[in-house]
Amino acid sequence: MDEDLRREIIMDHYTNPVNKKVPDKKEDYQMVNTNNSSCIDNLDIYIKIKDNVIEDIYFDGEACAISTSSCSIMIHNLIGKTVKEAKEYVSNFKSMIDEQPYNEELLNEANAYNNIYKQNNRKHCAYLPYEGILKILDKF
């Protein structure tokens, strides 16, 4: 992925993030907070799962451009997936961040973080939303 495209994807999701608000019917969602102890990123993620399918995800909170855009892309990619597919997606993303082999096709726009490993202090920012959502997915 070329640098301009990478930047465009990240900035686009940072400026206009997908579903960045507290859902109207909060009670239908499971909420998880995810925060970074070494910086100030702090996100609440709301997820609605029915019959093992992720129907909807929202998020809210304060976080840097990398965390916010990463959460937005994650949400975009996960809505409609089964829990099993979602876990596979998360595990692929983790592999990419950790410079391990991964399936590029599964990640689409999330490939924008494929060189984030070069900035050690930002790896965790990109992975933060995933860390949060796993806490819920792992219950299934």
Add this chain to the structure above:
Amino acid sequence: MYTKDFPMLNKEIIYLDNGATTLKPQVVIDKIVDYYSNYSANAHRGDYDISFKVDQEYEGAREKVRKFINAKEREEIIFTSGSTESLNMIANGFFKNFLDANDEILITTSEHASNVLPWFHLQNTIGSKVKYIPLDNNHYVTMDNVIKSVTSNTKVIALAGITNVIGDERPIKEICKFAHEHNIFVVMDASQYVPHRKTDVIDLDVDFMAFSGHKMCGPTGIGVLYGKKELLEELEPINLGGGMNESFDSPSEVYFKELPTRLEAGTPNIAGAIGLGAAIDYLTNIGMDKIYEYEMNLRKYAMEKLIKIPYLDILNIESDSGIISFNVEGIFSQDVAYYLNKYNICVRAGNHCAKNLKSEVGVKNSIRVSLYFYNTESEIDDLIELLSNKEKMRIEMI
């Protein structure tokens, strides 16, 4: 002028996070290496030459601290691991035994966590109430507001001498005078004060004071608890063990040593204390008045340029220290810090451990530039140049 004294300043970095910790001059590093290389023995055991030397150096460091803050007696200087431990000892070793559920503790919303949580703990355990002195429009503590906040139940006023986000100086001397007329104790968190000011505990008349070595060119893991001797005599040791006991024949026959040893159980941080002594020599040699004046001039230099950048929201245009907190409109503080990091400029983004301050200043997080005497106008120029180009910032923040 002092760049050559600091090995860290030969590394092409611009270090503007002195509120978090300061860099160490070579003389401090050498002093620590000298201890570990040439007389690495325990303290208070003068049975052989190098151990005697340790005692001399360790107690010598205590004397340096005493003189540096103008305490009356060496017994009033307790070495701790830092301000946090000092404040916890004050709250749990003294006030926990002294206060009851009707008593009130006055703090402010701009205190560092270390001067909030120990008092919250007292509220949660013995029921004493933590109350807040309101701040004025510039987030300052005024005598008027102190007087208005005091009730007949107030027993402690615990304040930072200088705060770590706003950098305002509190009228500690006036507060002590008023407090003592009303039988109230004053605890001063001097973490951001002692490294930047000539400190005189007799003139201020504080009852207890806490500060850390690493924020004043000293090593990490060493700090000081100062207390008036008659109060320290009443401070119950939290740590019991080696070095601090006189004898212990049975549980009912435990006798402790005198101050200050009684409050320094276990092998102390000898290298830390000796290193702090060297840092005090270094600072004294420059002169604390000169350090203060230099920092204030450098702050003025920076502020005159910063206020011209229209999209900066500066939290403390007025301040009494080298601390400048601000936000860039539309860019998250962490992203600004990452952007500056690409140019090897170290600043802090976040809430700076003052989580209660958000209700006061209306923002949760900010970028903090905190200066020390080794920072220069040229470093400020580099910072200003990078902050002056918002488009570049937006492009390079990710």
